[in-house]
Amino acid sequence: MTITELFKTKRCVFSVECFPPKQTTQLEKLQAALRAMGLLHPDFISVTFGTGGSAGGVSTVEVADFIQKELGIPALAHLICMGNDAAKAAAILEQLEQAGVRDVLALRGDRSPSRPESPDFSHASSLMAFIRARKPGFSLHGACYPEGHPEAGTLREDVENLRYKQEAGAEHLITQLFFDNMHFYRFLNLARRAGITLPVSAGVMPIVRRSQIERTVALSSASLPSEFTRMISRWQDDPASLYDAGIDYAVRQLRDLIEGGADGVHLYAMNDAAVLEKVYDGVRDLL
Numbered sequence: 001m002t003i004t005e006l007f008k009t010k011r012c013v014f015s016v017e018c019f020p021p022k023q024t025t026q027l028e029k030l031q032a033a034l035r036a037m038g039l040l041h042p043d044f045i046s047v048t049f050g051t052g053g054s055a056g057g058v059s060t061v062e063v064a065d066f067i068q069k070e071l072g073i074p075a076l077a078h079l080i081c082m083g084n085d086a087a088k089a090a091a092i093l094e095q096l097e098q099a100g101v102r103d104v105l106a107l108r109g110d111r112s113p114s115r116p117e118s119p120d121f122s123h124a125s126s127l128m129a130f131i132r133a134r135k136p137g138f139s140l141h142g143a144c145y146p147e148g149h150p151e152a153g154t155l156r157e158d159v160e161n162l163r164y165k166q167e168a169g170a171e172h173l174i175t176q177l178f179f180d181n182m183h184f185y186r187f188l189n190l191a192r193r194a195g196i197t198l199p200v201s202a203g204v205m206p207i208v209r210r211s212q213i214e215r216t217v218a219l220s221s222a223s224l225p226s227e228f229t230r231m232i233s234r235w236q237d238d239p240a241s242l243y244d245a246g247i248d249y250a251v252r253q254l255r256d257l258i259e260g261g262a263d264g265v266h267l268y269a270m271n272d273a274a275v276l277e278k279v280y281d282g283v284r285d286l287l
Contacts, residue, residue: 080109251282
């Protein structure tokens with residue numbers, strides 16, 4: 001069963017994201033974490049973009065191949081515009097096909113000094129069109145932003161742009177992380193009114209360490225509701241209590257989303273199987 005077909009058969013699809021390590025010496029550690037995650041039977045695991053090879057790290061293809069062949073779980077491979085041209089993208093698509101991976105999340109990718117603008121793909125939708133033409137048997141997936149993309153003028157304008165992804169062949173959307181579910185419900189209402197019919201997975205990240213607050217939360221541009229900021233203020237200097245409070249917050253957020261009718265929930269677990277297990281234990285009765 002393909003990832004897209006899962007949304008036709010399940011009330012709520014449960015998925016998790018991992019990222020390839022920057023050093024090949026860390027691959028075995030990731031594989032151990034993935035084996036532990038696999039015991040929870042997520043419906044699919046997405047793998048963020050990593051080039052591997054001369055870059056010195058592990059590639060998305062290598063991790064996705066392990067997930068499918070060793071764990072028997074569908075893998076969703078990320079492919080970005082930034083730093084890639086048509087030739088590089090075509091080569092990666094060939095590698096994915098050889099590995100038996102047919103699901104691709106097409107993204108523009110964050111702007112970075114280490115990744116130049118793509119000469120061939122200005123937006124994720126143009127990368128999607130390229131993939132559809134090169135590999136018509138692949139399933140395409142896209143990203144969306146409950147609070148609007150940071151570069152979009154308004155949320156409504158950003159939602160309207162999702163139609164380009166839908167028209168380019170996207171079959172499913174995954175949201176950027178957020179901490180206030182009302183943003184997700186508002187976004188989903190606007191998307192449906194704009195004619196976006198694709199299933200949407202709601203992205204949630206448990207914040208269990210102070211370093212995540214300073215790095216991930218700041219980079220995501222997600223707004224912070226008062227309940228979340230009170231939790232951080234109370235426990236930021238108490239690592240053990242912050243860990244427990246972060247798990248509890250994520251569980252309550254996920255339970256509300258599942259009971260609220262989300263097509264799927266997607267956990268940004270940061271390669272941490274222990275966090276995934278604790279969160280899953282809090283929602284397994286709803287899945």
